């Protein structure tokens with residue numbers, strides 16, 4: 001079977017609509033009334049108010065395709081076949097309504113039914129929590145091959161207190177040959193850190209209340225939430241090696257090829273990583289800005305700035321010298337127009353924000369790269385393998401290089417960055433600025449150091465506000 005991204009999305013939603021679910025629109029990436037979260041990072045993140053009982057949903061069965069953004073995956077992007085920063089999470093949700101006995105046979109029908117995805121059961125592996133005999137029996141009854149059911153003690157979702165419970169994950173075996181994967185990789189099992197067994201779906205059974213006394217008490221109303229990665233499923237239907245050759249990203253890669261110095265995607269690994277970074281990051285920042293966020297030095301804005309600058313540097317590595325990202329916004333909008341028509345309506349605004357941010361960075365980029373390359377060369381010569389904190393701070397403060405970008409660039413050359421030294425330099429500079437401000441106040445001259453783009457009032461790392469979502473889907 002061959003389905004494109006719009007068809008996969010539609011099929012998932014229609015399946016659950018046929019089973020009595022209400023389709024909920026994809027919400028803004030910017031969380032509403034939720035200070036614990038920097039970005040919406042899963043479908044369930046938009047449903048908290050239903051699960052904690054604050055709002056009673058019109059229908060306790062809901063389904064959605066939710067755009068989600070995960071900062072914890074930034075460094076994976078480009079390198080793994082399966083991670084983006086922004087992705088769509090297909091999900092179905094039961095607020096105290098159905099439970100395991102319903103959701104497991106449904107999941108199997110959607111995955112393997114001839115009218116639905118029609119996957120070969122031999123390709124599917126299921127992990128489950130070892131003590132969750134109910135889930136095990138339900139899967140077996142639904143038709144999963146016995147030796148494709150894999151117990152895994154990590155399949156338990158728990159954030160320390162409150163609702164918790166076992167989960168179950170569905171993996172698709174892409175086969176050894178797909179990405180020329182090594183045969184003897186010890187991680188090559190469903191649930192391992194490998195690309196052969198692709199995790200496509202996570203189904204959480206929220207059935208306990210984890211009490212402050214560390215007891216697990218059965219919840220009176222058990223809930224279900226699930227998350228399926230749209231791009232991963234599309235990569236299966238379109239038989240692509242990674243998520244990035246699907247219809248969701250390939251046009252962006254093609255466009256970046258045109259701007260590059262005659263580079264062609266698929267010719268060498270180092271270049272391919274840069275192409276994928278560009279395709280991912282332009283999509284994420286287009287949506288983030290479309291949802292009302294703006295580049296800045298703090299919190300959400302810092303994430304946008306970091307993604308944009310990382311994409312610019314990726315472009316540079318492909319020989320792209322002029323601002324190019326803003327020109328890719330209409331391509332993102334067109335690819336996504338089917339389900340996200342608003343992006344197209346706002347594309348001029350989004351492109352203009354991106355262009356001014358690109359120009360701002362490009363004015364210091366070459367200077368920064370020169371400095372970086374010269375310290376890298378001398379660090380290598382001295383063989384101490386470290387970029388000092390002062391230099392990292394200068395790159396940040398004068399040239400607008402997010403520290404993570406410097407670290408990554410250095411890591412590619414086998415070098416580390418002295419982060420303690422970086423933070424010390426940051427503190428020192430803030431101290432100096434504070435003193436200068438006081439003196440200036442005394443003289444009646446307010447020196448506005450704070451509005452300068454490279455001088456944050458307070459350094460806030462991009463991940464300070466994100467909750468660890470290792471198991472939160």
Ligand code: ATP
Nearest residue numbers: 073082083084087199200201202227228229472473
């Ligand atoms: P992985 O182990 O591959 O990092 P995960 O276990 O962190 O995935 P979940 O939190 O279970 O992911 O999210 C539910 C589903 O969303 C996953 O099964 C996957 O299909 C998809 N997904 C999660 N993170 C990403 C990402 N960064 N890019 C694309 N899809 C993702």
Ligand code: MG
Nearest residue numbers: 169191199470
């Ligand atoms: Mg996982």
Ligand code: MG
Nearest residue numbers: 169199202473
């Ligand atoms: Mg998972």
Ligand code: MG
Nearest residue numbers: 072073469470
């Ligand atoms: Mg993950």
